[in-house]
Amino acid sequence: MSLKVWKYVLIILILLGIIFLVHNFTIGKNWKTNVVSPPYDNRNWNRSSNLSKSLPTLHHYRTFCPHLGKPSSPEEELEERSLLNSITWPQLPSGLASLNLVQTSDPAHSLFTIETSKIKPSWYVGDQLEVRVQLRDFKGRPKRYGGDLLLAKLHSPKYRAGVAGQVLDHKNGLYSVLFPLLWEGSAKVNIMMVHSSEAIAVLRRLRDYRPDRVYFSSFFRRGNHSERMICNMCLPPDKGPLCNYTDLHTGEPWFCHKPTLLSCETRINHLTGGYTQGIITKKEALLFQSGKNVKVTIHASKTDTINVLPPKKENVSQIQDPVKLATSGYYYQGLWRPLGGFSMHQFNNASAITQCLTNKLVYMYGDSTMRQWFEYLVSVLPNLKKVNLENPKKSGPFMAVDSTHNILVQYRFHGTPVRIQPVLISELRYIANELDGVTGGHNTVVTIGIWAHFATFPVEVYINRLRHIRKAVVRLLDRAPKTLVVVRTANPQALKQKISLYKSDWLTLQQDIVLRTMFKDLNVILVDAWQMVLAHHEPHNLHPSRVIVKTMVDMMLSYICQDGTRNNV
Structure with a gap:
């Protein structure tokens, strides 16, 4: 050339x-x-997914970048399939993907009825109340398929009482809601449609295909x-x-x-x-209208109130059975009463909290709903002083010390994905790695709350993160069995049209089921934020009100100090 x-x-x-x-x-x-x-x-x-075809499953699932990260073991793949099957949600019948708004669930036309077969019905403490809900569309026609998300509570403003209900989907437009009757006097049923089944079909698609x-x-x-x-x-x-x-x-x-x-x-x-x-069409956007078909109350066909009589002798033993009641606790006189025989104490002043936490190391890991616990303790304990005041207000990390009583409380945000203001890379650490650096022991408390920032990802991503944390918890308890580990669940939140597409109660509920299942066999304490928020009279909020945060912290403190002594469960 x-x-x-x-x-x-x-x-x-x-x-x-x-x-x-x-x-x-x-x-x-x-x-x-x-x-x-x-x-x-x-x-x-x-x-x-390249999961083995020999694994039992109800559906074929797709995963988020399955070629990334460490490969799963056969046991982990089997667990993942089981978890995904446990949160299976009813699909829309074929051919109904292009429904008009008038054909979708309308809470204003829907009704609920308190079930009774008696001429003069009577309810007693220890009984179970059943409510039947009929979903109808915007023309008042009964729905013929299920899949709507309903939340329910039984409450009494007079007694400042409340308990969450258990919703059963009959998949034909009818729903049963079961409530344990736990206090005497009047009680009012509240049923709320969070999302229609048609809206959930959109949310499912976004979660799985638009991370x-x-x-x-x-x-x-x-x-x-x-x-x-x-x-x-x-x-x-x-x-x-x-x-x-x-x-x-x-x-x-x-x-x-x-x-x-x-x-x-x-x-x-x-x-x-x-x-x-x-990310959604104009037609789909009509399914997410605040005050119309997102978090709207369903009214009673007749009455929404009952009167509960004192317990019969045969009902007394059922009142504290959380398995039979499918609930972890209830409010009465404004106080949370856990079921299952656990005795919860009220820590209403700084001296009681200080006495409980003396000589304790408290590590808090997770999102901003866990940061609320840290902020609460700092606000009520005058001797607990923040050390690193210059760190970003929301992301931290934070540390507070009471040198007089030898108390240290530390908070750190979990690693990516994190929807947050700018934070230095050096300060973003995965919870599992942090747990491996904790010595542990009878004077150590570890609290974990991680859920809100994973709502936009397929559930497999959340399962994978929890699995790493769970392994680290097991390692911590193996080397220091007396360490107290507390896990905070997710909670319902306020929803508007745009918010629903990125963090909906339906997405949260799916995560909540997964979290409970993955930690149920470990020696850890579960703080049921979902039911604590749902049963309370305060409105739902991503960051629950201070009175609910106090209840959560009081439960943690009750496990730390049962009658003035450390209790390991």
């Missing part, structure tokens, strides 16, 4: 290189803003130059090179698109990238 030809080839290669750099630099600049849609197609995010509807980013910086890049648990590899931040110990995957001019080592922080818009 002649020298002249080589010169032309070299010029062409240089031009192609310049075009490539300019293109990538443009992408990098565009990602520095809080865009409203992710700059890539979502179709490559979900791939079929990018909340996305994340990180800043990369060297000197005066910085670039903001999209990050997530899974990113399409055909959209440019990736930086791999998968945790070496747990195998939890995390990736960012590689900056144009900087290396992967220059990543300095993590923050929420944005919320993807336009």
Whole structure:
């Protein structure tokens, strides 16, 4: 080849290189803003699971980037199938995917009836109340299939009492709700439709196939130059090179698109990238209308109130049976009363709490609903002083110390995914790794609450995270059996149209079932935030009101100090 030809080839290669750099630099600049849609197609995010066909299952599930992270063992795959089957939800009948709004569930036309076969009905403490609910559409026609999400409570403002109900779906538009009768006097039934079955079909699709509807980013910086890049648990590899931040110990995957001019080592922080818009159609949006078909009360066909008489002799033994009652506790006179024989104490002043926590190390790991526990203790204990006041208000980490009584309380947010203000990478740590650094012992309390930031991901992602935490808990209890481990469940929250698409009570309920199942055989304490919020008169909120937070903390303290002594359950 002649020298002249080589010169032309070299010029062409240089031009192609310049075009490539300019293109990538443009992408990098565009990602520095809080865009409203992710700059890539979502179709490559979900791939079929390669789980063994020999495993028992009711359905075929799809997983979120199954090629990432550590491979599952056969036992873990079997457990995952079992967990997914346990949260199976009724599907819409075939051919009903394109229903008009008037054909969907309407709480205003729906009714409930208190069931009784007696001419003069009487209810006694220890009995079980049954309520029948008939869902109807916007034209008042009875629904012929199930799958709606209903929440129910029996309450009495006079006695400041309340208990959550158990909802049974008959899959034909009819629902039964069962309530244990636990106090004398008047009691009022409250039934709420959270989502129609048609709305849940949309939520299921978003959860399983649009995990990018909340996305994340990180800043990369060297000197005066910085670039903001999209990050997530899974990113399409055909959209440019990736930086791999998968945790070496747990195998939890995390990736960012590689900056144009900087290396992967220059990543300095993590923050929420944005919320993807336009993920549902205008027709589907009608299924998520606040005050119309999202968290709306269903009225009684006749009466919604009963009067409960003192217990019969044969009912007395049933009152404290949480298995038979399918409830963990109830409120009476404004106080939470756990069932199952556990004696809960009220810690109403700083001296009682201080006495209980003297010589204790309390480690709190999780999301902002767990941070509420830390903030509550700091607010009620005058001698418990924050040490690291300069850390970000929401993300922490935080530490508070009472040197006089030798008390240390520490809070740390869980690792990615985290929807949060900018937080330094060095401060984002996985709970499992933190637990492996805890010495443990009779003076150590570990509390865990992790759920809210996983609602936009397929359930397999949440299962995988809980499995790593559970393994770390087992290791902690093996080396220090007297360590008290407390696990906080999820809770219902306020829902508006847009919020429902990113963190719905239906998504939360599915997570809640998984969490309870995965920790049920461990020597840990479960604080039932779901029922504590549902049974209370305060409105549902992602961050429950202070009075409910106090109840949760009092339950933890009751396990720490039973009659002034440490109780390990």
